[in-house]
Amino acid sequence: MAVYSMTGYATAQSGTAAATDAPRAALGIEIRSVNSRFLDLTFKLSDDLRGAEPALRELLQSRLKRGKVEVRAWIEGRQDAATRTPSPHDLQKLVALQDGIQAWCPKAAPLSVAEILQITSRQSAQPGDWQDTLMDLGRQAMEAFLASRAREGAKLVEMLLDRLRQLRQLARDAQPLIPALVEQQRQRFLDRWNEALGSAGAQTGSEAAQDRALAEATAYAIRIDVAEELTRLDAHLAEIERLLGKGGDVGKRLDFLIQELHREANTLGSKSSSLELTRISVDMKVLIEQMREQVQNLE
Template identity: 60%
Template sequence: MAVYSMTGYASAQLEAPVSEERQNASHRQLGLEIRSVNSRFLDLSFRLAEDLRAQEPMLRSLLTARLKRGKVEVRAFFVDANDSAALPDPSPQMLQRLCSLQDTVTAWLPDAAPLSVSDALRMCAAGSGAGLDWSEPLKKLAQGTLNDLTTAREREGERLAATLLDRISQLRVLARQAVPLVPRLVEQQRQRFMERWKEAMELAEGSVAPEAAQDRALTEATAFAIRIDVAEEITRLDSHLDEIEHLLKKGGEVGKRLDFLIQELHREANTLGSKSAAMELTKISVDMKVLIEQMREQVQNIE
């Protein structure tokens, strides 16, 4: 399976059915836009034209069947086939109906303000699709737009996966650089302890048993070696990287698990830094944290 991003956009238009009273008018088109960004859960919002609001349950069902996470905004609207910015021509039947309704209202409410031209155009535009069944055209349009959105999210997901795999390779290189540093540091510290032991023996002039002083020095060296040993952190870090790589190749709904593994990576890098006894290890820890933070930002967009 592919890795999908939660970020995507798709739009399409479809010739809308035309009522008999508007056969001579310019045809209208049905438009649909779907845009999505990252979110912890699936969050749907709809901005539908008045004549399309009854289709929200159908659209919601299509979206929930295909998308699992993301903040998704759906916009369905009408546009003029000849000029997307133009208002549809009001039909004589619609204007006649508005005049009749205005007469009825003013008969009961003499002080009511008369309809303006903008009011008439707005009402005619809102009612131009009255009585038409938009369910099948909108469903067909939604299915095609969802396919385009899924393709866009898959394409973005491939880019995210490639970025993450590159960061994984860089982290493995840093981990390999850290492994040989620890034995070298332990040996350097052991030599330092032994030198301190010899100096202490010379100052003590026999008041301290040589065996006791040597045992004390070796005990301190051993404690130091245990304190700075990062082998366990490196092993766990490699294990987490293996799991992340496996999930990226497996694909599907892996975003939440990847987010958890990134937190674990950050924990291991922090521990490695806290155990650092040399600038080399500190630098490796900092470089790891930078890479892991970059991974975290990318993982936030994966479904």
């Protein structure tokens, strides 16, 4: 299953006829989206197409989980009211309607030529015809829209997998540093203990000095041990890789795992006892932040 980005764009357009005696016109629909915590739908439809909004909303809700989605639909190329010649039948209906209204309201102003052209133009359009065609175009645009989000999602997955590889390498670089640091500190404790005994002229044996140095080194090792953090970090990386391979709406789960990765990297930095381990912690946090920014674009 594909991993979808919440960023996408698609459009579809078709020539159709509003009525049997009307000129051909272009009906268009556009779908675009950006990231959002929830599914947020906005519709910008021309007056003749507003009746299709519930069906379009149902279509989008059945295919999308998250994202701020804007749907725009319009009619282009339809002959303007100023150039359309009303049919005699339409004019007769308007005259009869006007006479009836003026019989009840003698002060009512008669219709102007512009108003007659506007009314007859609106009457020529059959909303049902537009809406049926719009739904066909909406399904076409939805398929293209999902394909667009899938392509964007594939690029994000590729980037995330690259960052996972880099994080794993940094974790491998950190593992051998801890035993070396513990041994270095043990030797430092031993040298200082012997130096202190020599300065005081004490005759305590080297065995006691070694035991004390070992105890100090053990306590130090406990303080700087990051094996638990590295183990959890590796488990989080494995789970992220599994979710990316599984696909679907994984954005929220990945966002939680990224927070956990950041927590482990912070703990690693707080336990750092060398410049090299500090550098690894900083590099990890940079990579994790890059992943966090991209994960927030996934559905």
